[in-house]
Amino acid sequence: MEGPVWSPPADDARTAAALEERFGTLAGGGPDGVWAAPGRVNVIGEHTDYNGGFALPMALPHRTYAAVRRRGDGLLRLASAQREDAWQGRVEDVLPHGVTGWPAYVAGVAAVLAERVGAGAVGMDVLVDGHVPVGAGLSSSAALSCSVAVALRDLVPELADLPVEDLVAACVRAENEVAGAATGGMDQTVSLRAVADHLLLLDARDFTVEPVAWTLPGHELLVVDTRAHHSLADGQYERRRRTCEAAAAALGLGSLRELSAEALEDRGVQALLSTVPDAPARVRHVVTENDRVLQLVAALGRRDAERVGALMTASHASLRDDYEVSCRELDVAVDAALEAGAEGARMTGGGFGGSAVALVRREDVPAVAAAVAAAFSRAGLAGPRFLEAAPGGPAGWVR
Ligand code: GLA
Numbered sequence: 001m002e003g004p005v006w007s008p009p010a011d012d013a014r015t016a017a018a019l020e021e022r023f024g025t026l027a028g029g030g031p032d033g034v035w036a037a038p039g040r041v042n043v044i045g046e047h048t049d050y051n052g053g054f055a056l057p058m059a060l061p062h063r064t065y066a067a068v069r070r071r072g073d074g075l076l077r078l079a080s081a082q083r084e085d086a087w088q089g090r091v092e093d094v095l096p097h098g099v100t101g102w103p104a105y106v107a108g109v110a111a112v113l114a115e116r117v118g119a120g121a122v123g124m125d126v127l128v129d130g131h132v133p134v135g136a137g138l139s140s141s142a143a144l145s146c147s148v149a150v151a152l153r154d155l156v157p158e159l160a161d162l163p164v165e166d167l168v169a170a171c172v173r174a175e176n177e178v179a180g181a182a183t184g185g186m187d188q189t190v191s192l193r194a195v196a197d198h199l200l201l202l203d204a205r206d207f208t209v210e211p212v213a214w215t216l217p218g219h220e221l222l223v224v225d226t227r228a229h230h231s232l233a234d235g236q237y238e239r240r241r242r243t244c245e246a247a248a249a250a251l252g253l254g255s256l257r258e259l260s261a262e263a264l265e266d267r268g269v270q271a272l273l274s275t276v277p278d279a280p281a282r283v284r285h286v287v288t289e290n291d292r293v294l295q296l297v298a299a300l301g302r303r304d305a306e307r308v309g310a311l312m313t314a315s316h317a318s319l320r321d322d323y324e325v326s327c328r329e330l331d332v333a334v335d336a337a338l339e340a341g342a343e344g345a346r347m348t349g350g351g352f353g354g355s356a357v358a359l360v361r362r363e364d365v366p367a368v369a370a371a372v373a374a375a376f377s378r379a380g381l382a383g384p385r386f387l388e389a390a391p392g393g394p395a396g397w398v399r
Contacts, residue, residue, distance in 0.1 A: 004369035007225065007385045009061035010131040012036065016065065016398045019081065023067040023127045026079055031067035031127070032155055037146035037395030038063045039132030039139045040190045041223050041357050041387075042348045044315050045293040047323055049204040050184030051244050051286050052257035054293035056201055056212065057186055058391040059194030060223075064130045064143035065398065066106075068151040071123040076110055078103045081129035091119035099178055102128075105145040108174025110152065117158045124152070133385065136225040137347075137354020141179070142187035145171040146395045149192070154397055165207060168192050182238045183350075196393040201297055205257055214391055215303045219343065222360045223387040224372055226329035228353035237350050240323065244286060247279040256286045285322035289315060309344025309359045316346035316356075325351030332379050333358075333372055340364070340371030357389065 016034040023031045038059035045055030071077075076094075079086040080102060087103035094111035110122040126148060132140040149167050153159045171188040175181050189209060190200050198211035248256050250272045263269055264287050273279045292311045299307035316334050320326035330347040337345040337358040345358035360368045369386045376384050 004366075004373045004386050005383060007062070007133060007387050010063065010065070012398050015129060015131065016067075019065055019067045019127060019129050022081065023069070023125075026127060027069065027077070027125045029069070031069045031125070033151065034065055034067045034398045035147050035151040035154070035396065036063040036065045036398050037143045037150065037191045038194060038392050039143045040187055040194075041138060041221065041355070041389050042186065043199055043221065043357065044296050044312055044346070045186075045202070045289060046315065046319055046346075046348070046351070047240060047325065048286055048289050048293070049186040049202065050182075050241050051248075052205045052255035053286060053290040054201065054203060055186045056199050056293050056296060057190040058199045058214075058389070059190055059393060060132065060138060060387065060389055061392040062132045062138070062387065063392075064128060064132055064140065064147045066129075066144075066147040066151055067127045068148065068155065069125045070155050071125060072120060074119040074123040076107050076123060077125045078106050079127045081127065091122055094178060102144065104179040105141050105174060106148045108178030109145045109149050109171055111178060112170040112173045113149070113152055113156075113159060116162075117156055121156050121158060122152055124155075133225050133387075135229060135354070136227070137349025137351070138223070138225070138387075139187035139191065139349070141175065141181070142171065142191045143395075145174050146188060146191040150395045150397070164192055168207070182241055184241075192395050194392060194394040197391050199300075199391060201293070205255070212297055212300060215300050216305050216308065216359075218362055219305050220360055220362050220365055221389040222337070222342070222358045222365055222368060223348070223389045224333040224337070224356045224358065225385040225387065226333055226353060226355065227382055227384060228327060228329040234352075236325070236352055240282065240325065243276065243278050243282050246276045247273055247283050250276050250279070256283060257290065259283065259287050261287055261291055281322040281324075285318045288318055305343050305359065309342065312344035312346045312357070312359060313338065319347055319351060323351075327352055328379075329353060329376075329381055329384075330356050332375050332381065333384065336372045336375035337368050340368045342368050
């Protein structure tokens with residue numbers, strides 16, 4: 001039987017050197033620099049960001065790298081170390097929906113930033129190299145757009161003073177308007193604003209963030225990439241989002257953030273929610289999940305690993321039963337991790353595949369990983385991949 005297979009992060013210096021060399025072969029001459037942006041794992045607070053709620057993600061040490069050279073002519077020439085399909089086009093042709101596939105996340109950022117500084121200023125040659133597992137619910141797409149966003153901020157003088165909030169907003173727009181994925185902003189926020197050794201408490205009502213120290217040094221967050229397909233553009237994510245918006249509208253609220261746990265019990269509120277298909281269960285998830293985020297932050301402050309774990313597991317049950325975004329692979333991963341002694345475990349990210357995250361005592365990590373791998377094998381599922389998730393820093397210049 002296959003033992004656990006690990007996906008380690010890439011080494012910055014080696015990855016950048018290889019990328020510079022390849023860039024030279026493709027484009028002639030070196031890049032202006034290499035930048036990188038992290039993927040993320042969300043510890044708790046799922047499907048809350050687009051409801052104006054709370055989330056608690058952290059940056060992974062796994063990053064996407066971008067070698068970038070500015071051009072003066074408004075042309076974009078994009079290539080990827082992972083893909084054959086290079087892309088070339090003009091900045092002004094990108095918006096809206098002018099690009100499909102991975103180039104949309106790069107061209108989209110350039111097109112949105114061009115609204116501030118003109119298309120000529122953001123033309124560039126780009127070679128990207130992704131080391132965030134793709135389709136794993138770990139925000140490889142946000143890592144891609146954010147790696148290019150920080151490159152443009154550093155290379156285009158008129159963007160040098162752009163507040164990070166605006167850079168986040170540009171990446172969100174690229175994803176929403178060009179790539180066509182209606183994502184909620186958590187991923188881009190943590191990729192650009194992460195603080196090393198901390199989780200990031202996001203309040204999506206106004207997109208303010210607060211670093212939260214990781215106070216459980218005897219524990220690790222073990223990420224299980226189930227390798228079950230995950231795509232945000234397939235309609236389920238958007239359907240959940242529209243249900244929540246319709247539910248908020250039925251209640252006369254701007255967003256579900258304004259609904260408290262007590263108000264949710266109200267008969268009148270339940271009667272209104274029952275007029276929107278699926279809303280009672282979906283809304284229950286969102287309201288209880290917001291509450292769990294704040295409780296988890298408090299439990300971290302008390303260094304209460306048991307409570308942190310219990311909240312993560314409760315989040316999974318809510319996502320599985322009320323929000324219905326889990327799947328067999330995620331449930332197998334969560335159940336096997338808990339059975340093997342994890343303090344808590346849950347699916348992370350959009351769902352329908354992707355990754356789970358478990359809180360595990362450091363000394364138990366090998367045994368929990370082995371138990372999850374064995375459970376996958378018994379269930380006839382393809383082998384998962386494991387990532388050790390130490391909270392990393394934000395996107396930035398590498399060299
Ligand atoms: C995806 C989206 C995020 C967030 C999560 C679910 O990762 O990109 O904005 O909505 O799903 O919490």
